[in-house]
Amino acid sequence: MKQGDESLAARSLSREIYEEAGALPTEVRFMEVCGTHTMAIHEAGLKSLLPENIKLVSGPGCPVCVTEKSFIDEAILIGKEYDACLVTFGDLVRVPGSFGSLASYRAEGGSIRVVYSPLDAIAAAEEALGRPTVFLGVGFETTIPTIAATLKTALGKGVDNLFVVSAFKTIHPPLKILAAKDDLDGFLLPGHVSAILGSNCFEYLPRDFHKAGVVAGFEGLDILQALRDLVRMVARKSPHIANDYKRVVRSEGNPTARALIDEVFAPCDASWRGLGVIPGSGLVPKGPYSRFDASVHLPVDVPPAEDDPRCRCAAILMGSRTPDTCGLFGRECTPEYPVGPCMVSSEGTCAAYYKYGAV
């Protein structure tokens, strides 16, 4: 679509949102579950196209942000105690741990290798010639199938020095907790995760919680269309699940990818920043793949970790606060000197507010 046509389409969608919102007696709040949506909303300045009574809040869909500080601590301790090479995605490198970040550990001589694909971890392990090579596993159902494929390939090749620290998360358990909150009226559902899980799997939102949900793409117009549909559902008191990202998301998702996850991983309890321990919301390698489980084969004593009490990441991930209400935002906490993970991650809400402003 040409730029002028896009702008016309955006104005038309905005007008429809205003018309639907005009029928609402009170303010309504929608949560964008996915960190990529958070960034896209701020980059496109979409909040400026919404009426006063439509509020968008961010949710727990940034995997780096919801990963507890103790995960960084565990990784560094494994690196030190087992002389391991740590393999990670770049987003994690600057996240503060209790005794420094992976970046500061590297500066002290620790071995850190940044990769763009989990499959690169196999090459790293083969090059390490027997030295333990530990992949730092964070991510949702979007990333997990490629990590499952990596472990399957490693098993087939007989790679015996590759391990994974597992902080994988699944989206339904926290979404059910958030759906029970009275101050949320609907959800902009994550497009990437939905490509794996499908759109049908969110039917519990209207059925059990009377909340609306729309699967959305990541272009500005995709998001505006999804917001128009959410406002319409609330205004007409007919919450349901809509799939506005049909060019990528099928109602049944990707069964092959889900089967791969089920083959390699088993559910476990997982701790989320802001939400605490949620039963069954994590994944660990199972069966023959448990040979890759770092918590079993490279155990370390991780002391309890505490976040800086002034950091509001936990409340931000629950949609209860916005970054500009944190006293450290833009002063003591910036992307160069982050205090919390929400300022580090490329999908973090604080990073989005810092880079693009509150709109």
Ligand code: SF4
């Ligand atoms: S601005 Fe920094 S300290 Fe404040 S909530 Fe965000 S990450 Fe935490």
